[in-house]
Structure formats: C-alpha cells, structure tokens
Amino acid sequence: MVYKEKNDTIAAIATPLGEGGIGVIRVSGADSIQMVDKIFLAANKRALADRRSYRAVYGKISDPKTKNIIDEVICILMREPHSYTKENVVEIQCHGGIMPLRKILSLLLEWGARLAEPGEFTKRAFLNGRIDLAQAQAVMDIIKAKTDASLRVATGHLSGYFSSNIRQIRDALLEMIAHYEAAIDFPEEEVDNIDNIQVMERIEELKVKINTMISSAKTGRILNEGLVTAIVGKPNVGKSSLLNRLLHSDRAIVTDVPGTTRDSIEEYVDVDGIPLRIIDTAGIRQTDDEVEKIGVDKARSYIERADLVLALFDGAKAMTAEDTKIIELIRKKNAVVVINKSDLVQNLDESYIRKQCSDSKIIHISTIQEEGIKELVETIKEKVYAGNVVYNEGEFVNNIYQLEALKKAGQHLEDAMKSLDNDIPEDLVVIDLRSAWEKLGDIIGDTVNEDIIDEIFSRFCIGK
Known part of the structure; x- marks a missing residue:
C-alpha cells in the first residue's frame, strides 16, 4: 500500500x-x-x-x-x-x-x-x-484509561499482544493460500497434494481463535469505555448512599426526605479495576412535582440504555406499587437486585422478586453498615468478564473497528468451509481465504486504505 x-x-x-x-x-x-x-x-x-x-x-x-x-x-x-x-x-x-x-x-x-x-x-x-495500527490506537486508549484494568488492556495492545494473535492467524492463512495458488498455477510441478479435510480442520481452528477474540469484545469495550450502570429504585431506598459507598465519598446528597435526587447524577468510579459510568437516578414514583417528574422519566430512559442496572429495594418495608413497577422495568435487562437495609428487620417479599427476576442475582447490603458491598463488587466483575480469561487483558478486542473486521474475517472463513464442503473449485476457496487475510490485515494496518487511516487518527489529540 x-x-x-x-x-x-x-x-x-x-x-x-x-x-x-x-x-x-x-x-x-x-x-x-x-x-x-x-x-x-x-x-x-x-x-x-x-x-x-x-x-x-x-x-x-x-x-x-x-x-x-x-x-x-x-x-x-x-x-x-x-x-x-x-x-x-x-x-x-x-x-x-x-x-x-x-x-x-x-x-x-x-x-x-x-x-x-x-x-x-x-x-x-x-x-x-x-x-502497527492496533498499537497506534492503543496510544489514545492509554491516555484515556480510567482504571488499572483499562490501562492493562491498552498497554497490552501497545506491547503487541493483540497484534501478535492477529499475525499468527494471518500467517496460517497465507500458508494455505500459497499452497492452493501453487497447485492452481503450476499443476505440472510436483506440488504436494492438498488434503481439503485437513484444510477444513485448520480453518476451524482459526475460526475458534477468531470467535474467542470476538467473545472478548464486550469486556474489552467496557474496560475501555466504562460500564454504563444505572442505580434505580423508589425514593429513599438508598440509591445515593450506594453511589457514595462505591465512590468512597459523599458525592450525592443523602437525606430522609423522599425525592431528594430530582435529576440524574453521573460519575466515573473505579470498582476494583473496572470503570463504571454510574448513574444515580431520581426515585421512580408517581409525583405531581414537574421537576421530579422529568427526573423520573429520565430514570426510565437510563434503564433502557444501561449495560447494567442495580435495582435497589428497601428490605425493611413491604412491597409497594413502585417496587412492582421497577421489577417490570428491569425484568428483561441485565440487572442485579440489591436489597438494602439488611441491618434492619426484613419485611420485603423476596420470593416475589425471585419469581419475577429469575435471571437476576439478589444481593443483600447495608449502606449504613457497609455490608455486602464487596459481594456486589464481585458480582459486577463477574458480569463484566463473563468467563473471559483475565490473565492478559491485552488480548481483548477493545473497539468496534477491530470487532467488525474480526466478524467479517470469520464470515469469510465460514464461506471457505462451505465451499470446500460442497467441492467448489479451489480458486474460489482462495478468494475467501484471501478476503479473511485482508480483513485481519485491516486491524493491524497492513491492508487498510488511507481514508480509514485518516479517520482513525483524526480522533487523536493534537500533540500526540
């Protein structure tokens, strides 16, 4: 190029x-x-x-x-x-x-x-x-890193861990391409016969590697950009107190007066290495106060776009209509049910919550006694890493550009597998293999066009 x-x-x-x-x-x-x-x-x-x-x-x-x-x-x-x-x-x-x-x-x-x-x-x-291009993008990720984990992802990319995986897959593809092209272009020469079954097995191995990288994309994005987390619940249930515990500071106003938080408060918080874009929303309830009503509407919209919802309930009080409404809002969301005030006598119908939110983990906490906060943090970490190996965050996919290129490369390999399975001519198989090789090359900059290069670097700050 x-x-x-x-x-x-x-x-x-x-x-x-x-x-x-x-x-x-x-x-x-x-x-x-x-x-x-x-x-x-x-x-x-x-x-x-x-x-x-x-x-x-x-x-x-x-x-x-x-x-x-x-x-x-x-x-x-x-x-x-x-x-x-x-x-x-x-x-x-x-x-x-x-x-x-x-x-x-x-x-x-x-x-x-x-x-x-x-x-x-x-x-x-x-x-x-x-x-290479992946390392270049990591430079800005290092500058923007907000936690130790996001810094490890960025420095891992800059050190070449991610690029090394891409190059290994490309090298394997290039070997297959060269073998096929030699057999096609020089049929009279003594080129080793190609065992299509072995090629399909090798392609399947490469697909598994690509799919493993793709599966890390959500975790990589979260560590890079932050997990959008909405704290929701009815008024005076302890949302602002939970925010303050996670921030280790009194960021939000905490009083016994319901409706204190009328608008949403958004903060970045480092939760054991994970950057959370955490939003303390207005209490969800029926109200005639116009300002508070706007805050409640915004709280509902945050539930819709949040990566994770922390739904707070008052364990010391019986279920209310507001609690039931919140359960309806979070039923199909990635949510953790947090029952606050565990230091008091419990009166909440927990069995109803378990029945309605069967996919959500329930954690008991006390923001006053600071009990259960560690368990909540561990639950958040489990949801972020979602089974991904943590020993080297530098191998995680951490932006949409890399993710889309990997998906397209994987699709080209799938097409090559189908062609081989259906005895399609080998020159057409080579086209799919080369397309996958080129898409992977876009990630490290070997095959990407200049317009994309310009667009990527335009997001950098001047002086870097």
Missing part, C-alpha cells in the same frame, strides 16, 4: 494548556533539529546539530528578530530512526504556562514548521513502521 508522503516538519504543544511545572513542545521531521537551532541557544553555545542523540541540553529560547528571551528550556534530542516517529525529533521542555508554550510554538511556525494535525506524531510512527 502506498501512502502520501509528508516530509515537512511538524510541531505542536504536547501537554495540556494551563499552569504547571513544565510544558512540552514536540517537533518532528527532517529539519526539526536545524529549525529548533534557529531559536535555541545552549548554555555552552554548542548547536543541537553538533550533538549526538539522546541528549538533554539546557539553554534559552529567544526570538531571533527581537533578541527577546522567551524562556529557559531543556531540549531533548532524538535522531532518526530511534525516536517516537522514526524521524528527527526535538522535545522542548519549558515552564508550563500558556504564554511560553504558545510563543515558542509560534516561533517554530514562523521558521517553517507546520502545526501538527490531531494524532499526526503517532500517525507518522505508524506510517514509518515503528508500530
């Missing part, structure tokens, strides 16, 4: 704007060292161009036109190909204020650099062969 070459030098601020100890401007390209030398003067007057790679050089940035000093800085020099982009790279570390960062970047642009596009440094690393 041929990509458009961009040999120009790019520059961008690589740290968040605002006040901080240091800020970093990253410069990459063939002329990056000479370009920085135009505005940088080392303390010992020696130019960056005269220095070896991997050197940190102290000096000052000044405007060549006015001779005004902008800031004291340290320049980190990395010569090609041993840099992030495999190009000449200079990283300028200055004080972390908005003005020095912007002024230094402005000087670089004046002297010929171009402002980097979103994700262009990582895109160059990919195009120059330092990382």
Whole structure:
C-alpha cells in the first residue's frame, strides 16, 4: 500500500494548556533539529546539530528578530530512526504556562514548521513502521484509561499482544493460500497434494481463535469505555448512599426526605479495576412535582440504555406499587437486585422478586453498615468478564473497528468451509481465504486504505 508522503516538519504543544511545572513542545521531521537551532541557544553555545542523540541540553529560547528571551528550556534530542516517529525529533521542555508554550510554538511556525494535525506524531510512527495500527490506537486508549484494568488492556495492545494473535492467524492463512495458488498455477510441478479435510480442520481452528477474540469484545469495550450502570429504585431506598459507598465519598446528597435526587447524577468510579459510568437516578414514583417528574422519566430512559442496572429495594418495608413497577422495568435487562437495609428487620417479599427476576442475582447490603458491598463488587466483575480469561487483558478486542473486521474475517472463513464442503473449485476457496487475510490485515494496518487511516487518527489529540 502506498501512502502520501509528508516530509515537512511538524510541531505542536504536547501537554495540556494551563499552569504547571513544565510544558512540552514536540517537533518532528527532517529539519526539526536545524529549525529548533534557529531559536535555541545552549548554555555552552554548542548547536543541537553538533550533538549526538539522546541528549538533554539546557539553554534559552529567544526570538531571533527581537533578541527577546522567551524562556529557559531543556531540549531533548532524538535522531532518526530511534525516536517516537522514526524521524528527527526535538522535545522542548519549558515552564508550563500558556504564554511560553504558545510563543515558542509560534516561533517554530514562523521558521517553517507546520502545526501538527490531531494524532499526526503517532500517525507518522505508524506510517514509518515503528508500530502497527492496533498499537497506534492503543496510544489514545492509554491516555484515556480510567482504571488499572483499562490501562492493562491498552498497554497490552501497545506491547503487541493483540497484534501478535492477529499475525499468527494471518500467517496460517497465507500458508494455505500459497499452497492452493501453487497447485492452481503450476499443476505440472510436483506440488504436494492438498488434503481439503485437513484444510477444513485448520480453518476451524482459526475460526475458534477468531470467535474467542470476538467473545472478548464486550469486556474489552467496557474496560475501555466504562460500564454504563444505572442505580434505580423508589425514593429513599438508598440509591445515593450506594453511589457514595462505591465512590468512597459523599458525592450525592443523602437525606430522609423522599425525592431528594430530582435529576440524574453521573460519575466515573473505579470498582476494583473496572470503570463504571454510574448513574444515580431520581426515585421512580408517581409525583405531581414537574421537576421530579422529568427526573423520573429520565430514570426510565437510563434503564433502557444501561449495560447494567442495580435495582435497589428497601428490605425493611413491604412491597409497594413502585417496587412492582421497577421489577417490570428491569425484568428483561441485565440487572442485579440489591436489597438494602439488611441491618434492619426484613419485611420485603423476596420470593416475589425471585419469581419475577429469575435471571437476576439478589444481593443483600447495608449502606449504613457497609455490608455486602464487596459481594456486589464481585458480582459486577463477574458480569463484566463473563468467563473471559483475565490473565492478559491485552488480548481483548477493545473497539468496534477491530470487532467488525474480526466478524467479517470469520464470515469469510465460514464461506471457505462451505465451499470446500460442497467441492467448489479451489480458486474460489482462495478468494475467501484471501478476503479473511485482508480483513485481519485491516486491524493491524497492513491492508487498510488511507481514508480509514485518516479517520482513525483524526480522533487523536493534537500533540500526540
């Protein structure tokens, strides 16, 4: 595949704007060292161009036109190909204020650099062969990681665990393709006879590997994006108290007055490594209060779109019409029934809940005594991992692009199996095998087209 070459030098601020100890401007390209030398003067007057790679050089940035000093800085020099982009790279570390960062970047642009596009440094690393597409996407996943588990998924992808599995399947397919094509193109040569039964068995093995990866996609997505979790129940049942226990802080207002939470509160919480986008909804009940009524309607909509529903009931009180309504709403959802106030005498008809929500696990907790919270956390973990092996999260599929490519590759292998089973000519079997090989290549960037490459990197932040 041929990509458009961009040999120009790019520059961008690589740290968040605002006040901080240091800020970093990253410069990459063939002329990056000479370009920085135009505005940088080392303390010992020696130019960056005269220095070896991997050197940190102290000096000052000044405007060549006015001779005004902008800031004291340290320049980190990395010569090609041993840099992030495999190009000449200079990283300028200055004080972390908005003005020095912007002024230094402005000087670089004046002297010929171009402002980097979103994700262009990582895109160059990919195009120059330092990382593959799955690894490139993992860079942003690392930046966005919110828990240890999501970080392990991202670093595993960046380290190449996921790509290695894809390459192993592609290598096996390529071996089959080459054997078939040799037999088709050179029938007079002494090419080993192809045992279609053995080929079908091998294809089945590859399908199992692909299906195993596909089955990890839900877990991978949750660890990457967060599990949308709605806490629902009637007013004053303890929803906000549960949210506070999971957050380990008093985020939500807790009172004995029913209807305190009139709107939904959404927070990210790290539950034993799992990122939960947890929503504390308004209590579901009949009300004449217009504001509260809007909150109740929103609570119902959150139940519909949530990945997981934590349905709270008051164990110390008898079943009410509101409780029955909640049971109806969660009956066909992925839900955990949580019976609160286990420290009090129990009056709730639990048998009715078990009958109506037979697929939902029931957990007893006390938000006051903090009992049952660990069991609830373990139940959430079980639902997230859903039987997937946890020893290497880096092998999980973690975005829709990878998932769709795997599904299409699996379908092409299924078509190849059907062709072999029906004695379809071998050249048609090769078409299906090659299509599967290409779809898997899209995941690591070997066969993907340039428009998709541009679209993927457009989601990155500038400076990365």
